[in-house]
Amino acid sequence: xxxxxxxxxxxxxxxxxxxxxxxxxxxxxxxxxxxxxxxxxxxxxxxxxxxxxxxxxxxxxxxxxxxxxxxxxxxxxxxxxxxxxxxxxxxxxxxxxxxxxxxxxxxxxxxxxxxxxxxxxxxxxxxxxxxxxxxxxxxxxxxxxxxxxxxxxxxxxxxxxxxxxxxxxxxxxxxxxxxxxxxxxxxxxxxxxxxxxxxxxxxxxxxxxxxxxxxxxxxxxxxxxxxxxxxxxxxxxxxxxxxxxxxxxxxxxxxxxxxxxxxxxxxxxxxxxxxxxxxxxxxxxxxxxxxxxxxxxxxxxxxxxxxxxxxxxxxxxxxxxxxxxxxxxxxxxxxxxxxxxxxxxxxxxxxxxxxxxxxxxxxxxxxxxxx
Amino acid sequence: xxxxxxxxxxxxxxxxxxxxxxxxxxxxxxxxxxxxxxxxxxxxxxxxxxxxxxxxxxxxxxxxxxxxxxxxxxxxxxxxxxxxxxxxxxxxxxxxxxxxxxxxxxxxxxxxxxxxxxxxxxxxxxxxxxxxxxxxxxxxxxxxxxxxxxxxxxxxxxxxxxxxxxxxxxxxxxxxxxxxxxxxxxxxxxxxxxxxxxxxxxxxxxxxxxxxxxxxxxxxxxxxxxxxxxxxxxxxxxxxxxxxxxxxxxxxxxxxxxxxxxxxxxxxxxxxxxxxxxxxxxxxxxxxxxxxxxxxxxxxxxxxxxxxxxxxxxxxxxxxxxxxxxxxxxxxxxxxxxxxxxxxxxxxxxxxxxxxxxxxxxxxxxxxxxx
Numbered sequence: 140x141x142x143x144x145x146x147x148x149x150x151x152x153x154x155x156x157x158x159x160x161x162x163x164x165x166x167x168x169x170x171x172x173x174x175x176x177x178x179x180x181x182x183x184x185x186x187x188x189x190x191x192x193x194x195x196x197x198x199x200x201x202x203x204x205x206x207x208x209x210x211x212x213x214x215x216x217x218x219x220x221x222x223x224x225x226x227x228x229x230x231x232x233x234x235x236x237x238x239x240x241x242x243x244x245x246x247x248x249x250x251x252x253x254x255x256x257x258x259x260x261x262x263x264x265x266x267x268x269x270x271x272x273x274x275x276x277x278x279x280x281x282x283x284x285x286x287x288x289x290x291x292x293x294x295x296x297x298x299x300x301x302x303x304x305x306x307x308x309x310x311x312x313x314x315x316x317x318x319x320x321x322x323x324x325x326x327x328x329x330x331x332x333x334x335x336x337x338x339x340x341x342x343x344x345x346x347x348x349x350x351x352x353x354x355x356x357x358x359x360x361x362x363x364x365x366x367x368x369x370x371x372x373x374x375x376x377x378x379x380x381x382x383x384x385x386x387x388x389x390x391x392x393x394x395x396x397x398x399x400x401x402x403x404x405x406x407x408x409x410x411x412x413x414x415x416x417x418x419x420x421x422x423x424x425x426x427x428x429x430x431x432x433x434x435x436x437x438x439x440x441x442x443x444x445x446x447x448x449x450x451x452x453x454x455x456x457x458x459x460x461x462x463x464x465x466x467x468x469x470x471x472x473x474x475x476x477x478x479x480x481x482x483x484x485x486x487x488x489x490x491x492x493x494x495x496x497x498x499x500x501x502x503x504x505x506x507x508x509x510x
Numbered sequence: 511x512x513x514x515x516x517x518x519x520x521x522x523x524x525x526x527x528x529x530x531x532x533x534x535x536x537x538x539x540x541x542x543x544x545x546x547x548x549x550x551x552x553x554x555x556x557x558x559x560x561x562x563x564x565x566x567x568x569x570x571x572x573x574x575x576x577x578x579x580x581x582x583x584x585x586x587x588x589x590x591x592x593x594x595x596x597x598x599x600x601x602x603x604x605x606x607x608x609x610x611x612x613x614x615x616x617x618x619x620x621x622x623x624x625x626x627x628x629x630x631x632x633x634x635x636x637x638x639x640x641x642x643x644x645x646x647x648x649x650x651x652x653x654x655x656x657x658x659x660x661x662x663x664x665x666x667x668x669x670x671x672x673x674x675x676x677x678x679x680x681x682x683x684x685x686x687x688x689x690x691x692x693x694x695x696x697x698x699x700x701x702x703x704x705x706x707x708x709x710x711x712x713x714x715x716x717x718x719x720x721x722x723x724x725x726x727x728x729x730x731x732x733x734x735x736x737x738x739x740x741x742x743x744x745x746x747x748x749x750x751x752x753x754x755x756x757x758x759x760x761x762x763x764x765x766x767x768x769x770x771x772x773x774x775x776x777x778x779x780x781x782x783x784x785x786x787x788x789x790x791x792x793x794x795x796x797x798x799x800x801x802x803x804x805x806x807x808x809x810x811x812x813x814x815x816x817x818x819x820x821x822x823x824x825x826x827x828x829x830x831x832x833x834x835x836x837x838x839x840x841x842x843x844x845x846x847x848x849x850x851x852x853x854x855x856x857x858x859x860x861x862x863x864x865x866x867x868x869x870x871x872x873x874x875x876x877x878x879x880x881x
Contacts, residue, residue: 215637216639219637219642220639222618223642223643226619226646227646248597249619249623251601252601252624268588269587272594275594
């Protein structure tokens, strides 16, 4: 694949309005949309980004709201704005060769009644209820962000791994001394901070933890995390910005990823490896696709095994960790993946149009001859 | 207008899935949809009703869910089912001459991208947030259920008052002795049961009240209603079925409608008048359109004035109350109104198609001549 498109495409990107593109602190989906959109513009495509008005982009920005919905406390029904936002894109569907939706179920019904094809990246989680909507529209083209995410029987056009801007993560050739383990992520039971603490306590290692505590997770945090924070062995840094995140991960000897749910991608693993720090993770969801087991970290079957693998993980090559991310989880890789999907879908559609027109013309000529 | 359509139309009706059609106890929208749909079938139209699977209808039923969503406690995100339901209708838009939506904002974006016209009846309330969605799609044809409901600057095709099945309400030529005042409606501050109680206490009249208490209104009920219920002067009957409702209203000397908000229609007023009982109401929203002031009740400017009008209201003709409903708020009236809107919209569209085709043909003939 070349970085010059053989044909420039007119592409619409639909981001959620909840957070701006790129997000100020956290927001996995909006970060991916930002990197993807800017790189598509650099490659010569004509891209329109439908997002909140405070977004920053190289594409033409169409504001679905003046600013990120989460910032406007006067809004009681955010879904009303998402409805209008998605509606606006499909009202203008004729202007695009392809529409790329990052808003999950909200674009499916509209995508299935307009002529322009839409491809849907699955960023969110599946619930009992939203699963039924995805199933109803299973013939739409979907992109999974890992093979492990393919839990539903949908029409998958490709798996495209999330890409990170590797150049924005400095490489740390050596961990800090005294050494520590890192945990980064929301403090929710699914991300497993309670297991990170147990592993540190079992092995005597220091542990530095960072991430946000959502309102719904407050009780969990207070009961299962807070009592263990002593500022010495177990440190809690709260929410961190990009620079602090790179420091936390890069200076660590090992990053722990002790999830308890099927993580669809897990950006933290890629970010840690980008700084040179290997990852020890629980084998659920995408973990075995993101870590090169025995080379850039260890994929474990239990939290005890995670603790046992620390000595081996210390011996892994930090250089190799970085190279792994450069090869598999860069923005270039991600955009190559998406561009190939767009070209295939748009190409198939153009071919169908050309073929139908050709058949029609032949039939007409034939009919004229017979007259 | 005749009850035989000059052309039978293929009509889709979209009801919410929350409650079945018709509703078992309460559900204003679903009751209107039920009466409308059955009468359209009787008039010879080909009607498809998109509603919950436990609905009863003369039309072809397309089930958006096996049963009313409110009955299925396993559902955490009911909106997912409404999404699929509405999506299904528009996927099949080509099968219909016209689509009639009773689901508010949820059908607007889809209606604006398919070729089949959709008309939207406004049943719900306007919020700060949903108002913006209606405004975005203001060129779609809307039907208001009273002139008072036209608070937004939308493309109103008509006002069509809700119609009730007058024959299902027995006429009560005389009120019960000893006489009493009736209040029927949800026990929420907007419906004003607190004012009904104050009016009864001020005048010494007995008051019988019925209706449901929603979870959100429990505190209001316990603080402002319950302390006054003594089972003698102030009686509370709880939720009532159709027969009990007709008895409560028909045996009353007067029905009070002491609302504190802009009621868009107010079925209770029509139901009370159908049984012969005049209504004294606060002048907000549709009240002055539904009551013939001085003939079938009194439209008042204050709750004190409502109390003062009781002696005059006792002298009104109960026969006239019933006739008023038969003339203005019958199902026949309502369906005449909707049928006229459908015929106009479908007719305009057919004319546009014919006109465009005629122009195209003329141009082609002209071009051939010139060759």
